[in-house]
Amino acid sequence: xxxxxxxxxxxxxxxxxxxxxxxxxxxxxxxxxxxxxxxxxxxxxxxxxxxxxxxxxxxxxxxxxxxxxxxxxxxxxxxxxxxxxxxxxxxxxxxxxxxxxxxxxxxxxxxxxxxxxxxxxxxxxxxxxxxxxxxxxxxxxxxxxxxxxxxxxxxxxxxxxxxxxxxxxxxxxxxxxxxxxxxxxxxxxxxxxxxxxxxxxxxxxxxxxxxxxxxxxxxxxxxxxxxxxxxxxxxxxxxxxxxxxxxxxxxxxxxxxxxxxxxxxxxxxxxxxxxx
Amino acid sequence: xxxxxxxxxxxxxxxxxxxxxxxxxxxxxxxxxxxxxxxxxxxxxxxxxxxxxxxxxxxxxxxxxxxxxxxxxxxxxxxxxxxxxxxxxxxxxxxxxxxxxxxxxxxxxxxxxxxxxxxxxxxxxxxxxxxxxxxxxxxxxxxxxxxxxxxxxxxxxxxxxxxxxxxxxxxxxxxxxxxxxxxxxxxxxxxxxxxxxxxxxxxxxxxxxxxxxxxxxxxxxxxxxxxxxxxxxxxxxxxxxxxxxxxxxxxxxxxxxxxxxxxxxxxxxxxxxxxxxxxxxxxxxxxxxxxx
Numbered sequence: 001x002x003x004x005x006x007x008x009x010x011x012x013x014x015x016x017x018x019x020x021x022x023x024x025x026x027x028x029x030x031x032x033x034x035x036x037x038x039x040x041x042x043x044x045x046x047x048x049x050x051x052x053x054x055x056x057x058x059x060x061x062x063x064x065x066x067x068x069x070x071x072x073x074x075x076x077x078x079x080x081x082x083x084x085x086x087x088x089x090x091x092x093x094x095x096x097x098x099x100x101x102x103x104x105x106x107x108x109x110x111x112x113x114x115x116x117x118x119x120x121x122x123x124x125x126x127x128x129x130x131x132x133x134x135x136x137x138x139x140x141x142x143x144x145x146x147x148x149x150x151x152x153x154x155x156x157x158x159x160x161x162x163x164x165x166x167x168x169x170x171x172x173x174x175x176x177x178x179x180x181x182x183x184x185x186x187x188x189x190x191x192x193x194x195x196x197x198x199x200x201x202x203x204x205x206x207x208x209x210x211x212x213x214x215x216x217x218x219x220x221x222x223x224x225x226x227x228x229x230x231x232x233x234x235x236x237x238x239x240x241x242x243x244x245x246x247x248x249x250x251x252x253x254x255x256x257x258x259x260x261x262x263x264x265x266x267x268x269x270x271x272x273x274x275x276x
Numbered sequence: 277x278x279x280x281x282x283x284x285x286x287x288x289x290x291x292x293x294x295x296x297x298x299x300x301x302x303x304x305x306x307x308x309x310x311x312x313x314x315x316x317x318x319x320x321x322x323x324x325x326x327x328x329x330x331x332x333x334x335x336x337x338x339x340x341x342x343x344x345x346x347x348x349x350x351x352x353x354x355x356x357x358x359x360x361x362x363x364x365x366x367x368x369x370x371x372x373x374x375x376x377x378x379x380x381x382x383x384x385x386x387x388x389x390x391x392x393x394x395x396x397x398x399x400x401x402x403x404x405x406x407x408x409x410x411x412x413x414x415x416x417x418x419x420x421x422x423x424x425x426x427x428x429x430x431x432x433x434x435x436x437x438x439x440x441x442x443x444x445x446x447x448x449x450x451x452x453x454x455x456x457x458x459x460x461x462x463x464x465x466x467x468x469x470x471x472x473x474x475x476x477x478x479x480x481x482x483x484x485x486x487x488x489x490x491x492x493x494x495x496x497x498x499x500x501x502x503x504x505x506x507x508x509x510x511x512x513x514x515x516x517x518x519x520x521x522x523x524x525x526x527x528x529x530x531x532x533x534x535x536x537x538x539x540x541x542x543x544x545x546x547x548x549x550x551x552x553x554x555x556x557x558x559x560x561x562x563x564x565x566x567x568x
Contacts, residue, residue: 009372016367020381023442026396027384033399042399045406091291104285114292117300121544123499123520127527127537128303128310151295181284210389212502213520217528232391232506242399249392256387264380275450 030253033246041242054243058251069223070230074251077227080145080215081208087150088204089197095151096159097185101171111160118153130217144218145226149208155200162196162273163189198263199270206256227252311538317531329538339539341514342522343546345429349497349518352433357493358486360441365448379449382442390439390502397435398422398507422508425515432503432516440496444489451485452478483567487558494554498547519543 029045034054036047058070098104099111129148138144166189174184190197215226216233225233231248260267286293311329315322333339364382368375385393400407401421411417422428455478463477479486501520504510510517510525523543527536 012367012370016371016378019364019367020378023382023385023438026388026393026400026438029400030392030396033396042402043404043406043409091295094288095292098285098288102281102285102288104282106282107285110289110292113296117296121547123523124307124537124540124544125300125303126523126540127533128306129299130528131306131533132298132303148299151291151299156292181288206387210391210502212391212505213524228389228391231389231395232502242402245395246399249389249395252389252392253387256389257384260384260387261380267380268376271446272450275447 027253030246030249034243034250036243038243041246054247057241057244058247069225070227070248070251072223073225073227073230076142076224077209077252078255080142080226081205083142083146084149084208085201085205087146088152088155088208089201091151092155092159092200093185093190093193095156096163097181097189099156099160100163101166101168101184101189102181114153114156118157126213126217133218138218140219140221140224142224145215149211149214152204155204158196158200158274159193162193166192195266195270196273197270198266199274202260202263203274205259209256307537307541310534311541313534314532315534317527317533322534325534329535330542332535333539333542338514338517338522338525339542341517342519342543345515345517346497346519346546348429349433349436349500350494352430353436353497354490354493356433357437357440357444358489360437361444361489362448362482364441364445365452368445368449369452379442379446382445384442385439386443388439391506393435393439394503394506397431401431423512425512428508428512428516432500432507435503436496436500440493444492447489448482448485451482455481480565480567483562487562490558491551491554495547495551498543498550519546 032045032047033041035050035052036044036054037049037051038053040047095110095114099107099114133139133144133148136143138147170188171184174188179187210228211226212228212232216229219225219229227248231245231252234245234248312324312326313322314325314328368379368382371378399405401419402408408419411419419427421431459477459481460473463473468476498519500518501524504516504518504521505524508516510521519539523536523540526532526539
């Protein structure tokens with residue numbers, strides 16, 4: 001009986017590991033493709049030798065092609081994503097706190113408006129949003145990529161629900177000690193929400209980092225492109241350079257993976273709340 | 277509810293209020309107006325054309341393609357992603373150790389950019405790729421993956437499934453972990469073991485997770501842009517032409533801003549109606565089996 005159980009558990013692990021391989025296979029393929037000699041990219045599963053030529057091409061340029069501004073695009077992505085994500089976090093904490101801990105007139109109204117807006121199909125807004133941004137004179141600027149993405153309804157919703165689980169007595173006690181709302185947010189609410197903040201931050205950062213359509217619409221100056229857009233647009237004309245494609249894909253994927261693995265300890269705890 | 281609290285409340289909520297007025301309300305009304313004009317995104321002159329955009333859209337082959345392509349994607353994606361994520365969740369649920377480690381591994385595809393994964397997929401199925409070499413050598417199959425109107429959507433659906441299966445598995449996993457042990461014990465006393473147990477206990481108790489995952493997966497199919505844009509451009513013969521591609525092409529490539537907005541409005545009505553129908557069918561089906 002015990003033997004059959006061990007056998008079953010062993011099989012389960014084999015299965016689990018096989019699935020894991022399938023799930024990470026595209027990542028492995030990407031990394032191997034970026035390190036393979038150019039005549040073996042997409043032709044051999046395991047390259048016969050490894051080379052950094054694709055990365056050199058990306059950053060220094062090749063014989064017949066002027067290098068595209070990959071580093072600049074990487075910097076653009078980093079700037080736009082970090083700024084948007086931080087703004088989304090700050091605004092979500094503020095609004096979430098107001099909706100869950102400040103009993104103000106009209107609170108229910110704001111809450112309903114947010115819920116309505118969350119389930120509203122945003123595709124209708126795409127064209128007029130573009131027009132507004134152009135009207136503001138933000139076409140081809142960082143503002144166009146940051147400001148319309150500074151408030152996130154899902155993040156507000158998550159924080160509102162999470163802050164509801166913080167006991168009111170704690171807030172009242174702090175108020176007794178003379179703390180204002182901003183002090184309460186900074187000293188009590190913010191530190192208590194670390195695990196959920198980690199998850200919200202990761203999701204917001206990831207989603208902003210891989211945004212394609214919006215960033216593609218509001219920017220056409222080569223110097224302002226984000227890495228994701230540059231990569232998507234390079235696909236056609238430079239299709240003959242698959243090695244550097246993979247190198248750029250690695251460059252695009254790495255920051256997210258690093259962030260995620262850095263915070264993976266808080267992952268389960270925060271995830272449990274998100275999935276509820 | 278005192279005055280002070282009201283002031284602070286509105287102040288704290290002001291980022292949302294300002295944002296929503298500028299980036300939600302104004303564009304919303306603007307869109308409702310634009311959809312009835314023939315504006316071309318550039319010219320200062322344009323006129324209102326009544327329902328013409330909606331009529332044109334109804335008879336447009338590319339809009340019709342987008343309509344059907346979405347359901348075709350759903351037909352492939354939804355069963356694959358539900359079976360796959362349930363399978364992953366069951367593996368994770370029964371692993372005695374390193375559950376978190378494997379869960380994180382399964383979740384990784386969700387973090388990949390659609391552009392990067394499209395590049396990899398395009399490489400994996402390119403003409404000289406190891407996969408195609410193998411299929412040619414072993415079976416004599418010469419498959420033009422992205423050139424076939426049946427295979428191209430399947431490739432995209434599989435790629436989307438790869439991306440979302442780990443995320444949905446976590447939803448199923450939390451559903452599985454929320455089933456109380458007593459329920460199983462009680463079922464065992466009533467003679468439910470093996471497959472009976474799965475059918476009469478696990479699946480009904482998982483119904484809320486099934487419901488959530490199905491609705492999420494259905495909704496997702498109405499918003500696909502990146503993958504077909506990078507992989508196929510909507511081809512071959514509109515076989516992967518999604519709503520978002522149609523809206524993008526009309527508004528920003530052909531500069532038909534008014535018409536594009538009308539298509540966007542049609543898209544949201546279709547999305548809303550479809551999800552509504554799916555919800556009702558799921559609820560009815562669940563209700564018939566006494567699940568909720």
